[in-house]
C-alpha cells in the first residue's frame with residue numbers, strides 16, 4: 106500500500122488503524138480499545154491497557170534473540186571514548202539502577218529529574234525510571250541553575266539523577282554546582298541525588314543527600330519491570346512557551362510505545378537490528394523519542410554521540426560515525442549541516458569516508474532551508490527529508506514516509522501529514538483556507554497516540570495554549586500553508602517562541618530576565634535571522650530615567666544575566682539601548698515590524714503605530730550591531 110491508501114485507511118477507521126499498530130507492542134494487559142474520550146476535548150490512548158516501557162525497549166529484545174546485539178553505541182569524540190552496550194548488558198545495567206532507585210524509596214508515579222550529558226547512563230536513567238513506573242523529567246545541560254530550579258518546583262521530584270559534568274569544546278561544564286544552586290533556589294527539595302562521577306570532574310557529594318551512582322548500583326538488587334496503565338505518564342518534558350514558566354509536556358506510556366514503534370519503519374525506514382542515529386541531545390524531544398525510545402522499542406541500535414558537528418575534531422565527524430557504525434538512517438538539525446557546510450562547502454571530508462550504508466537523512470527542529478537540503482543531497486547522494494514536529498507531538502506531524510514510499514521531495518516543505526494527523530490551515534475565524542494561502546496550522550482533534558494529553562500541573566494552560574483558539578482543533582503555534590498536492594509549508598511561529606540552532610526558546614522568558622535588571626525600564630526581545638543558527642535573539646533596552654551609565658556596560662550585564670538565569674543555550678549576546686519601543690496606539694510592542702527591519706525584508710508601516718519616527722531609531726540601533734542593512 107502507498108502513502109495515500111494508508112493515510113485514507115487511517116482516516117476511515119482510526120480505531121482499527123491504531124489497534125493494529127498496537128499489535129507490535131508487548132502488553133501485560135491488552136487494550137480493549139484505542140481511544141478514550143474524557144470530555145472537554147481531552148483524549149487518551151490505550152488507557153485500559155497495562156504495559157511497561159522498559160520491557161518493550163529492552164527486556165523483550167533480550168528474550169527475543171537480540172541479547173548480543175548492540176543496543177547503544179556510545180561515541181564521544183570529545184573524550185575519545187567509545188563503548189558498545191548490548192541489549193543483555195543494557196538490561197542488567199538498567200535493572201540494577203532501577204533497583205538502586207527503588208531501594209532509596211522511588212516508586213511508581215514518583216518524579217525523577219535527570220540532568221545529564223550525552224552518555225549512555227542518561228538513557229539508562231530514563232529506562233530505569235520507566236522500569237519501576239517513575240516519571241522522569243530530563244533537563245538539558247545547557248540550562249542554568251535557575252531553569253533547573255523552576256523545573257524542580259514544578260515536577261517536585263523525589264530524586265535527581267545527574268552527572269558530575271558535561272563537556273563542551275574547550276570547557277568542562279560542572280553540573281554539581283549548578284545542581285546544588287538549583288536545589289538551593291527551589292522551594293521543593295528532592296530527598297536524594299544520584300551522581301555519576303566522570304573522570305573529567307569529580308564532584309563533592311553532600312553526605313546523606315548525594316549518593317555515588319556506581320556504589321548505589323553495586324549495592325542494589327535488580328528490579329523487575331512494573332506494569333503500568335496505558336495512560337500512566339512516562340515522562341514530563343519542559344518546553345518553552347510565551348512566558349518564562351516552561352510548559353510540562355506529558356507523554357503517556359502506551360501511546361508513546363505504539364506511535365514511536367510505528368514510525369521507525371514507516372517514516373525512518375529501518376528494520377530491527379539496523380543502526381539508527383539521531384544527533385541531538387537527550388534534553389530535547391528528539392533525544393527522548395529518537396535517541397532513547399523509538400530505536401530501542403523497535404530493536405534497533407542507537408548511537409549516543411557526545412560531540413558537535415564541527416570542531417570535535419573536524420567537520421568530518423558525522424561522516425566518520427556514520428561510516429564506522431554503519432548508520433542506515435541519520436537524523437539531525439539543519440543548523441548542524443549549516444555548520445558543517447560552512448567549514449567544508451565542497452565536501453572534502455565526505456569523500457574520506459565510506460557512506461555506502463547510509464540510505465536516508467532526516468532534518469527537523471527548525472525550518473530546513475533549501476540551500477542546506479540541496480547541499481546535503483549533493484554531498485551524500487541520498488534523499489534528505491525535512492519533517493515537522495514539536496515537543497508536544499513527540500513524533501512527526503508531517504514527513505515523507507520513506508518506509509511506505511518515497512514521495513517526491515519538494516524543497517521548503519516537510520511533505521505530507523502522517524496518519525493520525527488531520528492537518529488544516531485556518532484563518533483567524535477558524536475557517537479552512539484555500540490551497541496555497543497562509544494561515545494558522547491546526548490539527549483536528551483527537552491528536553494521535555504518543556502526543557501530549559495535557560500539561561503537567563497546568564490543565565487550564567493546556568486548554569488556553571492549544572485548544573481554545575480553534576474549537577475542535579489543536580493549535581500548533583506555527584503558521585503556513587498546504588499546496589494543491591497536500592504538501593505542508595511551515596513558515597513562522599504565531600507566538601513569541603524563537604528557534605535558535607534548533608533549540609526552542611521563549612523571547613518572553615528572556616524579556617522577564619532583562620526586565621529584572623535594575624537599570625532597565627522596558628524591554629523587548631525579538632528573533633532575527635541568522636545564517637548559521639536560523640534565528641538569534643536580540644534585546645532592546647529602554648533605561649530608567651536618570652540612568653547615565655555607559656550603554657555597553659548595561660548591555661554586557663544583561664547578556665551575563667541571561668546566561669546566568671536561562672543558560673548558555675539561549676545564545677543571547679546582542680542587545681541595544683533605545684529611547685523608546687515602537688508600539689501600537691493600544692500599547693502593544695510591534696515586534697514583527699522590528700524583525701522585518703532587522704532582517705532587511707519588506708515591511709509596511711503598521712496602520713496602528715503610535716509614533717512612526719521611533720522606527721528610524723530602531724533601524725539605526727540595529728545597524729550598530731550589523732543588522733537592518
Ligand code: COA
Pocket residue numbers: 245246247248271273274278384385386389391413414415437438440441444469470605606607608637638672673674675676
Ligand atoms: N551543556 C552546556 N552548555 C551547552 C550545551 C550543553 N549540553 N549545549 C550547548 N551549550 C552551550 C554552548 O557551549 C554555547 O556556549 P558559548 O556561548 O559559551 O559558546 C551555547 O550553549 C550555545 O550553544 P549552541 O547554540 O548549540 O551553539 P554552538 O556554538 O555550541 O554550536 C552548532 C553551534 C550549530 C554547531 C550547534 O548549535 C549544533 O550542532 N546544534 C545542533 C542542534 C541540535 O541538535 N538541536 C536539537 C534539536 S533536533
Ligand code: AMP
Pocket residue numbers: 344390468469470471472473491492493494495496497519581582583595597598604607608609
Ligand atoms: P520543539 O518543540 O523544540 O521541537 O520545536 C518545535 C517547533 O520547531 C515547531 O513548532 C516549529 O516552529 C519548529 N520546527 C520544527 N521542525 C520544523 C520543520 N521541519 N520545519 C519548520 N519548522 C520546524
